[in-house]
Amino acid sequence: MSRIAPAEPWAVREIGLPSDDAGRRQAESLFALANGHIGLRGNLDEPQPCGMPGTFLNSLYEERELTYPEAGYAFPERTETIVNAPNGKPITLTVGGEPFDLETGELRRHERVLDLRAGTLTREAVWVSPGGVEVRLRSVRVVSFRRPSVAAIRYTVDADAELRVDSDLMVDEAQPPPRDDPRASAVIADAFVPVFHDRDLLVHRTRRSGITVAVAVTHTGHDGEIVTGPDRLRWTATAHGSLSFDKILAYGWDGLDQRDQALADRDAAARAGFDELLAEQRAYLDDFWAYADIELDGDDEVQQGTRFGLFHVLQAGAQAGPHPIPAKGLTGNGYDGHTLWDNETYVLPVLTYTHPACVGQALRWRHSTLDQARSRARELRLDGAAFPWRTISGPECSGYWPAGTAALHINADIADAVLRYHAATGDDTFMREAGDELIAETARLWRKVAYLDEEGVAHIAGVTGPDEYTALMDDNVYTNLMARRNLRAAALDEVSGHIADRLAVPYSPRREVHEQSAGFTRLDEWKSFDDESYPLMLHHHYLNLYRKQVVKQADLVLAMVMCGDEFTRDEKRRNFEYYEARTVRDSSLSAPMQAVLAAELDHLSLAHAYLSEAALLDLRAGGESGGDGLHIAACAGAWIAVVMGFGGLRDSGGRLALSPKIPPGLTRLRFRLRWRGAALCVTVTPGVVTYQADGPISFRHYDSETSLRAGEEATFKLDPVDDLPAPPTPRPPTPPG
Amino acid sequence: MSRIAPAEPWAVREIGLPSDDAGRRQAESLFALANGHIGLRGNLDEPQPCGMPGTFLNSLYEERELTYPEAGYAFPERTETIVNAPNGKPITLTVGGEPFDLETGELRRHERVLDLRAGTLTREAVWVSPGGVEVRLRSVRVVSFRRPSVAAIRYTVDADAELRVDSDLMVDEAQPPPRDDPRASAVIADAFVPVFHDRDLLVHRTRRSGITVAVAVTHTGHDGEIVTGPDRLRWTATAHGSLSFDKILAYGWDGLDQRDQALADRDAAARAGFDELLAEQRAYLDDFWAYADIELDGDDEVQQGTRFGLFHVLQAGAQAGPHPIPAKGLTGNGYDGHTLWDNETYVLPVLTYTHPACVGQALRWRHSTLDQARSRARELRLDGAAFPWRTISGPECSGYWPAGTAALHINADIADAVLRYHAATGDDTFMREAGDELIAETARLWRKVAYLDEEGVAHIAGVTGPDEYTALMDDNVYTNLMARRNLRAAALDEVSGHIADRLAVPYSPRREVHEQSAGFTRLDEWKSFDDESYPLMLHHHYLNLYRKQVVKQADLVLAMVMCGDEFTRDEKRRNFEYYEARTVRDSSLSAPMQAVLAAELDHLSLAHAYLSEAALLDLRAGGESGGDGLHIAACAGAWIAVVMGFGGLRDSGGRLALSPKIPPGLTRLRFRLRWRGAALCVTVTPGVVTYQADGPISFRHYDSETSLRAGEEATFKLDPVDDLPAPPTPRPPTPPG
Structure with missing residues (x-):
């Protein structure tokens, strides 16, 4: 059995090895290394045991037919699925003729450490073979932020025996069967056709999508023999007592000459050497953390989880352009490797304030798919652009339209991300x-x-908002308010301005709350939250879910976060209490936004609990779907909960506003953000907020307009806030700590 | 080119041969012979040319997996598809060594006649071979109403040459590829595994559903040689100048010993002989028409179409028990051979008043699937029974739940059919x-x-009514009113009575009409009916259809037909005008019910036009989907339009009410119906209605309670009715005649 060691501020440490498949898959996601361009799941060096192999190259996908029992007009007939790229990780060890096999012999020590400042995955093992030979193994893996196509492994083994290492580059590994979960990926077997191989590289092409991928590899630090074939390049080295080498890989697939690119990048990385790759990596991360780090004194677990989350957001986005940032980053094949709306609504806001260069790239990727979105709009008899709910290269890949094509809000979400990035x-x-x-x-x-x-009220009917337990409703408040912002920002003409001003915002006078969508508060109540298995969608037909007041994830609450100016504080308070009681948080997207509104409304401990839920979701809670890849939006959610929640960051109208608070469980809270070339460091302790600027910056602190010049600091007294008790919720939040 | 000859009162005559595949398929459906138990599409005797082969045995289905791009909880994973049974129709002729092939030589005459009183399909051909030999061919086909497992063919050929006939019983014929239309069937190739064969019969079993089917055949009237193998039994006869024989087939698949059953039924039929089969057939139909015939003086085409429709309703239902009556009867494989709600709502009402014995059987079939419906209800977290939207043997086979499982009204439709049958x-x-x-x-x-x-109003939320261009709505009026009837009839307890009394019936005070479902009249209007291709569902995404006021088929209008007592005449008039303007009749189920309400509201010519549309849909209008089998509910719709429309038949509360009218286009109208053992013949001429009873019967004529004894006659003066002009509709009805 493995366990994740107690929280360390800058590392995630696994002690022992997972004993089952779910544990292996989960660890492989946690320990994935990526830079947005390429990603290596945290598989062991040796091919087995393995939960799910995974080497992912951004936008290296295969096409699949979508078939429907009863198809309809303009249902997508083709989808894209990320494929497991040629795998350069496997290193097989033989010790005195015995295979290094952790399922035999005695494993005296096994530890893996993800170092959030070094950007490396380190593994140390001490193992005694069935024949009694003690083996000490250490490997260090890096996926370079500076060199997007490059990954490298340093492998060192000591044992008093003959050592033999077979280091492979291999194609079309066996895949585990797909899980029975709509969030899992399809399995694409036999994805590649061989194109070329020699001693330096393998070149393949995907069968249907026709993408050529070249992988170059070299081994340094030890002599070895190479045997190569269409689907495997094997480097073999032998020694007695001690063997150490570096394996350097470079991938080319999205340029014009994939082969030259892979070879050139490999050669440059080999010339630099493994130590230099490590040094570059640390420098890159030092720079990142200087502008992105969050410090949380008083909650070591959430401190660790928040940094872990930020690290994985960076790994998902850093070098993603000109490709999309998938919902699972490059840590797994969940959701088929698709990008969804949480890219613009959860991930990009965090990167906008911490690492903005990659946000411009991500939005340029959206722009590059505009022609496809225009065609889709025509197909739907709409104007302008209808962006896909799920996609890799641009076409709509969603196969269940009530929770896909009908979620038109993604179009306003994209516009909102553009506005935020520009501001x-x-x-x-x-x-x-x-x-x-x-x-x-x-x-x-x-x-x-x-x-x-006829009364001059504008409506948007028959759409699905963020809450996927309600579908095809009229006047979803989130959709309408985001569309209003979108229309006002575009200022197309008088008609569009008129519509923006008059879009309905349903309100129930009887209940004195806004309706998530028209009529929502008149639906039947979900009466039996306690007796349920979650997520409800795996245990209830949509017929049962849609017709009741049960909310999968923040929807009206998200509207109050994103469009806070449209609600009074009293409305927010009543709405929050009402929807808290009906929100089951069956999506990892829910807790971060609930944290933000909870903090705004002085439910500080509740906000802390939701922050904890977001920060620890993948790291501590485990769960099946994390094994398919991390929830990158939930990783971003920890930042959202801290900075938009306790920091009170709002940016509507293009102006920066902060209203910091600190929950009872923390003694000090510090975060940083970037705004128009300057960086602002915000330190919150009970009673005091300090702002430090490294360049000129203007913002609002609560109601005070504040301007700082480079190097200036401002301190504000913070009135104590009464921590309000949490409203009842169907599922208690994960307790902090 | 073929054409259907001008209307004959008791026959449908085709002159010439269809020249394309669509025409062949259409003719094969029109000329299908069936008895509810077995059905033979109207394929030619020789295997080619053929649009779609088809021999259907009620509930001889194969199972198929249903797969979804994004599956959900309790989405059906398995469906049932009717299969093409072993085919006993093919008879191949060789004349002087030349194949009788209508695509060569010269076809001097070709005529097929469906005789609605004889219950036969007769074919006559005069053809000159490429070598100049004139061939005269005549065949008569019958599917026995009296002997449900039996079909027979009399085949006669004359030519001044050596004649050779190969008469086959064959399995797993080549199928045409499926059409790209959600209403078409999946194609099941290679459905059968051979079990046994000898000189008398072939026995096969379906691969997955495991149904054993035995077909016995014999040829009489001429000597021949038999060659038999696992998948083909061939009888070969030769003669010079003239050759005539009878081919008698019997199928066994739903009893315990299929082989013995097939052999026994074949032998009994062969002993009786072909002429006796014809005599039995005519006697059966004489009895049917005595109680079912409709006479329409003044519109020969509708006269023919109405009888054609009634004949096919009988062919679908007569011997269906203990199996279901499929939506296409046994005339084709459309809708996969499934039974849907129109069975209870369209087909069974007609049979209830014309041929009630098979209605009891059809409802006992529903009852036989009750355990499956109970399980489905549990799966949906509901009580009682949730009957499937589509099925053959009982499980839910619908693959698009918003227009399937969500259409809960089918449960009330079943209850209503029970109440009507009992009354x-x-x-x-x-x-x-x-x-x-x-x-x-x-x-x-x-x-x-x-x-x-909270106000004590009962709601049914998130369901789909009959109109499939609107889905997942709250308080569909049809559903709520039918549920009310269902609840009141069951009288379970106080709660259910309370709910029945308080079910919402949405009404728009602004528009002064009922809302098909809550909020319907506030949706956006469909603005461009004229520029459209129909059916809209093949040209628009549901996203576009659902969010607008466009109605596929009678829904609120159906509610006003089935639950007329719930509306005032003024409401009916306003509602009818409002929904007429928004109903595109993209379903064949629409026109009959629009005809009924139009007649009630004195739009007599419009009612006549809708009657014409229903009566001529398959017979004259053609269309792709008719090639997959006839629309049995539309066949029933002609009766509905006449008897419920012009006859004013209503039966709510278990009492028979009539309020006859006659449209300007007819000079005399006569229909019959059965009520509690008696038959009533109703004759309507301008100004006079005459009722003749053959047994004691009580009914209401308009507001007059009327009772007749056996042999009695009552005559009422009929006030003239002003024929109101038709309200505007998006698609003009088919003009009568």
Whole structure:
């Protein structure tokens, strides 16, 4: 049995080895290394035991037919699924003729450490073979942030015996069967056709999507023999007593000459050497943390989880451009490797304030798919652009339209991410080249979808909001308010302005709360939260879920976070209590936004609990779906809960506003953010907030307009806040700590 | 090119041969012979040319997996598809060494006649071979109403040449590829495993569903040689100048010993002989028409179409018990051979008043699937029974739940059919053995689904009514009113009575019409009916259809037909005009019910036009989907339009009411119906209605309670009715004639 060691501030340490498949898959996700361009799941060096192999190259996908028992017009007929790329990780060891096999012999020590500052995965094992030979193994793995195509492994083994190492580059490994869960991936077997092989590299092409991928490898530090074939390149080395070498890999698949690119990148990395790769990696991360780190004194677990989350957000986004950032990053094949709305709504906001360069790239990727979104809009008889609910290269890949195509809000989410990025960076070039067009085309969609009734009220009917336990409703508040923002930002014409002003925001006078969608508060109540197995979607037909007041994830609450100016504080308070009682948080997207509103409304311990839930979801809670890859939006959610929650960060109207608070469980809270070239460091302790700027920056602290010059500091007294008790919820939040 | 000859009162005559595949398929459906137990599509005797082969045995189905791009809890994983049974039709002719091939030589004459009183399909051909030999061919085909397992063919050929006939019984013929239409069937290739063969019969078993089917054949009237193998039994005869023989087939698949059954039935039929089979057939049909015929003086085409429809309703239902009556009868494989709600709502009402014995059987079939419906209800977290939207043997086979599982109204439709059958027949044994339980279990479903709001109004949320261009709506009026009837009939307890009384019936005070479902009249209007291709579902995404006021088929109008007492005449008039303007009739189920309400509201010419649309849909209008089998509910729709429309038949509350009218286009209208053992013949001419009874019968004529004894006649003066102009509709009805 393995366990994750007690929280360390800058590392995640596993002691022992997972004993079952679910544990292996989970650990492989946690210990995945990636840079947004390539990703290596945290598989062991030796091929077995393995939960799910995984080497993912951003946008290396295969195409699949989608078939429906009863198809409908414009149901997508083709989807894209990320494929397991040629795998350069496997290193098989033989000691005195005995295979190094952790399922035999005696494992005296096994430890893996993900170092969040070094950007490495280190493994140390002490194992005694069935024949009694003690083996000491150490490997260090790095996926370079500076060199997007490069990964490297340093492998060292000591044992008083003959040692033999077979280090492989291999294609089309056996895949485990797909899990019976709609969130899992399809399995693409036999994805590649061999194109070329020699002693330096393998070249393959995907069968249907026709993507060529070249992988170059070299081994340094020890002599070895190479045997190569169409689907395997094997380097073999032998020694007695001690053997150490570096394995350097480079992938090429998205340029014009994949082979040359892979070889050139491999050669450059080999020339630099493994130690230099490590040094570059640390320097990159030092720079990242300087602007992104969050310090939480008083909760070591959430401290660790928050940094772990930020690290994985960076790993997902850093070098993703010009490709998308998938919902699982490059840590697994969950959701088929697709990008969904949480990219723009959860991941990009965090990167906008911590690592903005990759946000521009991510939005330029969206822009690069605009023609496909325009075609889709035509197909749906809409104007402008209808972006896909799920995709890799741009086409709609969602196979269940009530929770896919009907979730038109993704178009406003994209526009919102554009507005936020522009406000935070002032990147006018981006706006001219991509941003303005994204905003205008999505606004055209809303102008067409919305209609005015005879009383002059504008409606958007038959859409699905963020809460996927309710579908095809009219006037979803989140959708309508985000569409309003989108329309106003585009300012297309008088009609669109008129519609924006008049979009319905359903309200129940009887219950004195807003309706998530028109009529929602009149639906039947879900009466039996206690007797349930969660997530409900795996135990109830949508017929039962849709027709009741049960909320999968923040929806009206998200509207109050993203469009807070549209609600009074009293409305927020009543709404929050009402929807808390009906939200089961069956999506990892829920807790972060509930944390933000809880903090705003002074439910500070509840906000802390939701922060904890987000920060620890993948790291401590485990769960099947984490084995398919980490929930990158939940990783971002920890930052959201801290900075938008306790920090009170809001950016509507393009102005930076902060209203910091600190929950009773913390003694000090510090976060940083970037705003138009400057960095602001915010330190919150009970009673005091201090702002430090490294460049000129203006913002609002609560109601005070504040301006700092480079090197200036401002301190504000913080009135104590009464921590309000949490409203009842169907499922208690994960307790902090 | 073929054409259907001008209307004949008791026959459908085709002159020439269809020249394309669509025409062949259409003709094969029109000329299908069936008795509810077995069905033979109207394929030619020789195997080619052929649109789609088809021999259907009721409930001889194969199982198929259903796979979903994104599956959900309790989505059906298995479906049933009717298979093409071993085919006993093929007879191949060789004349002087030349194949009788209508695609060569010269076809001087080709005529097929479906005789609605004889119950036969007769074919006559005069053909000159490429070598110049004139061939005269005549065949007569019958599927026996009296002997459910038996079909027979008399084949006669004359030519001045050596004649050779190969008469086959063959298995797993090549199938055409499936059409790209959600209403088409999946194609099951290679459905059968051979079990046994000898000179008398072939026995096979379906691969997955494991159904054994035996087919026995014999040829009489001429000597021949038999060659038999696992998948083919061939009888070969030769002669010079003239050759005539009878081919007698019998199928066994649903009893315990299929082989003995097939052989015994074949032998009995062969002993009786072909002429006796014809005599029995005519006697059966004489009896049917005596109680079912409709006479329409003044519209020969509709006269023919109405009888054609009634004949096919009889062919679908006569011997269906203990199996279901599929939506296409046994005339094709459309909808995979499934039975849907139109069985209870369209087909059974017609049979209830014309041929009630098979209605009891059909409802006993539903009852036989009750355990599966109970399990399905449990799976959906409901009480009682949730009957499948589509099925053959009982499980839910619908693969698109918003227009399947969500259409809960099918449960009330079943209860309604039970109530109607009991009212019309007084069959108390049926009620004790099946009917009462069907009503109680469906009522339990409604008691669980409905909920009371704080104002004490009961709602049924998130369901789909008959109109499939709107889905997952709250308080569909048709569903709520039918649920009310179901609950009241079951009288389970106080709660269910309370719910029945308080079920919401949404009404728009602004528009002064009922809302098909809550909020319907506030949806956006469909603005461009004229520029459209129909059916809209093949040209628009459901996203676009669902969110607008566009109606596929009678829904609120159906509610006003089935639950007329719940509306005032003024409401009906306003509602009818409102929904007429928004109903595109993309379903063949629409016109009959629009005809009924149009007649009630004195839009007599419009009612006549809708009657014409229903009566001529398959016979004259053609269309792709008719090639997959006839629309049996539309066949029933002609009767509905005449008897419920112009006859004004209503039966709510278990009492028979009539209010006859005659449209300007007809000079005399006569229909018959059965009620509690008696038959009533109703003759309507302008100004006079005459009722003749052959047994004691009580009914209401308009507001007059009327009782007749056997042999009595009553005559009423009929006030002239002003034929109101038709309200505007998106698609003009097919003009009568």
